[in-house]
Every structure is written in structure tokens, then in C-alpha cells.
Amino acid sequence: MHNWVEINLDNLRHNFEFIRKMVHPSAVMPVVKSDAYGHGMVETAKALRDAGAEMFAVSKLGEAVRLREAGIKVPILLLSGVIDGEYEEALNRGIRPVVFTSEHLKKCQETAERYRKNFPIHIKLDTGMGRLGFRIDRINTVLSMVSTCKNVVIEGIMTHFADADSDDLSYTRLQCDLFRRAVQRFQEMNIRPRWVHASNSAATFLFPEARFNLVRPGLALYGPTFFAPQLLPVMSLKARVIQVKDVPPGSPIGYGRTFTTPERMKIATVSVGYSDGYPRALSNKGIVLIRGQRCPLVGRVSMNLITVNVSHLKEVREGDEVVLMGCQSGASIFGDDVADLAGTISYEIYCRIGTNPVKRFLSESSQS
Ligand SMILES: Cc1ncc(COP(=O)(O)O)c(C=O)c1O
Numbered sequence: 138m139h140n141w142v143e144i145n146l147d148n149l150r151h152n153f154e155f156i157r158k159m160v161h162p163s164a165v166m167p168v169v170k171s172d173a174y175g176h177g178m179v180e181t182a183k184a185l186r187d188a189g190a191e192m193f194a195v196s197k198l199g200e201a202v203r204l205r206e207a208g209i210k211v212p213i214l215l216l217s218g219v220i221d222g223e224y225e226e227a228l229n230r231g232i233r234p235v236v237f238t239s240e241h242l243k244k245c246q247e248t249a250e251r252y253r254k255n256f257p258i259h260i261k262l263d264t265g266m267g268r269l270g271f272r273i274d275r276i277n278t279v280l281s282m283v284s285t286c287k288n289v290v291i292e293g294i295m296t297h298f299a300d301a302d303s304d305d306l307s308y309t310r311l312q313c314d315l316f317r318r319a320v321q322r323f324q325e326m327n328i329r330p331r332w333v334h335a336s337n338s339a340a341t342f343l344f345p346e347a348r349f350n351l352v353r354p355g356l357a358l359y360g361p362t363f364f365a366p367q368l369l370p371v372m373s374l375k376a377r378v379i380q381v382k383d384v385p386p387g388s389p390i391g392y393g394r395t396f397t398t399p400e401r402m403k404i405a406t407v408s409v410g411y412s413d414g415y416p417r418a419l420s421n422k423g424i425v426l427i428r429g430q431r432c433p434l435v436g437r438v439s440m441n442l443i444t445v446n447v448s449h450l451k452e453v454r455e456g457d458e459v460v461l462m463g464c465q466s467g468a469s470i471f472g473d474d475v476a477d478l479a480g481t482i483s484y485e486i487y488c489r490i491g492t493n494p495v496k497r498f499l500s501e502s503s504q505s
Contacts, residue, residue: 139408140376141495148369168355170196175491224248249288259293264312293332302339373463376409391436410441414490418479429466
């Protein structure tokens with residue numbers, strides 16, 4: 138195998154359990170959209186269900202249907218709602234749409250009436266993210282619409298924070314206060330949703346007042362990050378050294394000759410590139426682990442190969458394992474490290490590496 142992704146399901150379950158204990162008595166709804174941030178949606182959801190997850194959030198209906206077809210029976214929330222032609226399937230499969238326009242609400246009511254069923258939905262309020270949701274200043278209209286929809290069950294009311302991972306949480310506090318007042322207005326109208334939720338991972342860790350009775354973490358399930366360093370990494374990207382060479386000073390390395398050896402160097406060529414999910418932005422910037430030592434990339438990341446300076450290693454051989462993200466002999470490179478070097482966020486790194494077709498799911502507990 139030239140390169141592969143490893144998903145440590147034990148660490149995933151550990152992170153879930155950590156969050157669950159931390160937020161108790163609030164419940165945890167794992168966010169497994171976008172192939173569980175690249176970690177493999179079905180395997181991730183099954184591992185979390187076995188660890189006790191009682192509901193999941195995805196973005197689109199197709200994802201929820203895949204989970205249903207894989208035998209996931211618990212409630213699934215569609216964060217991006219449903220679009221035309223999807224209402225019946227959502228209703229009949231017990232998939233809960235997030236509703237953020239009056240048009241959606243009407244269609245949910247019509248569909249529920251047609252099938253003589255109750256349609257559980259979650260109402261999303263925009264308290265300042267400026268993305269999905271009924272604007273909070275339209276709360277009166279929302280309340281009057283909701284109270285006329287007989288077959289629609291308001292199972293949840295939710296909002297989303299714009300910058301809960303910021304040093305300054307004053308905007309999060311403002312959003313949270315607006316949301317709390319809106320929830321009160323619902324209660325005054327005798328609408329008491331089973332679930333009230335606002336927190337993504339950052340808010341779950343940094344702003345406990347906003348946990349209400351349910352939190353929606355995605356990122357934190359998948360590994361440590363600056364606000365949750367105690368969590369365990371789940372995804373690793375690994376490859377192999379396929380050639381080692383001694384090169385004289387003045388040798389150009391890789392496309393565009395962006396690196397020239399300043400002295401005699403030992404260069405390892407490693408079998409991974411941007412088509413395997415490793416960002417090209419790491420050209421001349423990335424760090425990898427070989428034999429437990431940090432080794433810098435030299436030259437550009439190409440489609441299937443990278444070149445690494447291994448001059449400082451006592452020994453390096455063709456066939457040696459290379460860790461691009463993950464741990465090796467006590468050293469580690471986390472998603473945040475890769476993201477910082479590439480000038481992006483770990484979410485994007487996970488999703489991108491997750492497109493690698495070779496995934497190995499590791500789990501001690503399922504082997505025993
Ligand atoms: C509405 C909503 N809730 C929760 C999450 C999970 O966020 P995070 O991965 O930061 O925990 C997302 C992710 O984008 C989201 O869109």
C-alpha cells in the first residue's frame with residue numbers, strides 16, 4: 138500500500154464518552170455530516186451508536202438515507218433542511234429536517250397531513266450567524282405560524298454560534314441571550330420542544346451556559362484541538378518511503394525547482410501527494426514523522442509524491458512508514474498542526490484527507 142488513512146474508532150468512542158460525561162445531564166448529538174468530516178460516516182455512526190449515541194446530525198437527506206440503510210435507527214437531524222421532493226422520504230424515514238423558512242414549514246405541514254402522520258422538525262433561529270434560520274426579529278411570525286401547524290411537532294429549537302472558538306465570547310453571549318429569550322417565548326405559547334440546542338464543539342467546551350439540554354459537537358469527536366487538547370486523535374494519514382538518495386549541494390528538488398539543496402543532503406521520496414488528500418499548500422512547509430523524528434518537506438507536493446529532508450536521520454530505508462498526520466514512536470502531528478502549516482482549519486484537512494480511498498478502521502474492542 139502506497140498510502141492510507143487510519144481511523145481509530147476506540148479514540149472516537151473515547152472522545153464521545155469524554156464529551157458525554159462533561160455535558161451530563163445534557164445529551165450529545167454527534168455531527169457526522171460530510172462523511173463524518175472525512176472519517177467514514179457509516180463506520181463512525183455505528184461506533185458512536187454502539188457507544189450510546191441516541192441521535193445524529195447530518196447535512197443532507199442522502200446522508201441520512203445512507204445511515205438508515207446501514208441500520209442506524211435513531212433520530213437523524215438534517216442540518217441543511219429538506220428541499221423539494223424530499224419531504225415524503227424524510228417523514229417516512231423518521232428523519233427530522235431543520236426548518237428555517239415559512240415555505241418549509243408549510244410543506245412539512247402539507248406532507249404530514251397527506252400521510253396523516255406527525256412530522257417532527259427542529260426550528261432554527263438566526264441569532265447572529267447570518268446564515269440559516271428565521272431571523273430572531275421575526276419571532277412573532279414564527280410563533281403564529283408554528284401554532285397553526287397541527288401535524289408538525291416542534292421537537293427541537295436551535296441556533297448556531299458564529300464564533301464560539303474566539304478569545305472574546307461576548308458575541309456568543311449575545312447570541313445565547315437572544316436564543317434563551319426566544320425559547321421563553323415558545324414556552325409562553327405552550328410550545329415546549331423536547332430539545333433545545335445551540336452548541337457546536339467550541340461552545341460545548343468554552344461556553345457551558347449554552348449547553349441547554351443537547352449539544353451538537355462535530356470537530357471535537359474527531360480529535361484534539363486548541364480548546365480541547367485532552368481529546369485523542371482519530372484520523373491518521375500514513376505512507377511509505379519509496380526511494381532514498383544522497384544528493385550533492387545545488388540539486389533542485391521537485392516541480393518548479395522551488396528548493397535547491399544548500400549542502401549535501403539525504404532526500405526521501407514518499408508515496409503520497411495532493412491527490413491523496415495531502416494539501417499542496419504544504420510544499421516546502423510540511424513536516425512528517427519518519428522513525429519517530431520530525432522531517433521537513435522540501436520542494437513541492439506533487440500529485441502522488443512528496444520529497445523530505447532526512448539528512449538528520451541515522452537510518453532510513455525504502456519501505457519505512459511515514460506519518461503525515463498521526464503519531465509515531467511518541468511523536469505526533471495533529472490536525473491543527475497540519476492545518477496551521479497549510480493555512481487552513483483542521484475541518485478542511487480532515488475532509489480532504491478523508492477522500493483518500495484507502496481507510497483502515499482500527500478498534501481493539503471489536504477485535505477482542
Ligand atoms: C448547525 C451546526 N451545528 C453543529 C456543527 C458542528 O460544529 P463543530 O464541528 O464545530 O463542532 C455544525 C458544523 O458545521 C453545524 O453546521
